[in-house]
Amino acid sequence: MLGATLDAAIDDGHLTVNPSKKKRTVKPPKSSEVRAQKPEIATWTTEQLQTFLTWNRDELEDELFPSGDSSPTPACAVRTPSP
Numbered sequence: 560m561l562g563a564t565l566d567a568a569i570d571d572g573h574l575t576v577n578p579s580k581k582k583r584t585v586k587p588p589k590s591s592e593v594r595a596q597k598p599e600i601a602t603w604t605t606e607q608l609q610t611f612l613t614w615n616r617d618e619l620e621d622e623l624f625p626s627g628d629s630s631p632t633p634a635c636a637v638r639t640p641s642p
Contacts, residue, residue, distance in 0.1 A: 565577040588596075603611070 562577060562579040565574060565579050568574040569577055
């Protein structure tokens with residue numbers, strides 16, 4: 560569809576060349592190259608998660624935490640590493 564639109568632009572004198580039909584000068588990266596460039600996922604420690612959940616409960620008054628509850632109960636499961 561884009562190629563046809565650009566061909567119409569050539570017919571109307573707006574373009575001299577259809578860029579969608581030009582030979583590529585840059586090759587797309589291989590999937591292995593893309594995977595190699597992905598950044599490592601950083602995860603929070605148990606202490607960092609607890610600090611965030613406490614802040615979320617106290618500062619934002621999040622509805623996931625009842626106002627009378629003093630301990631955060633997250634809406635997601637948290638797995639702590641075994642010692």
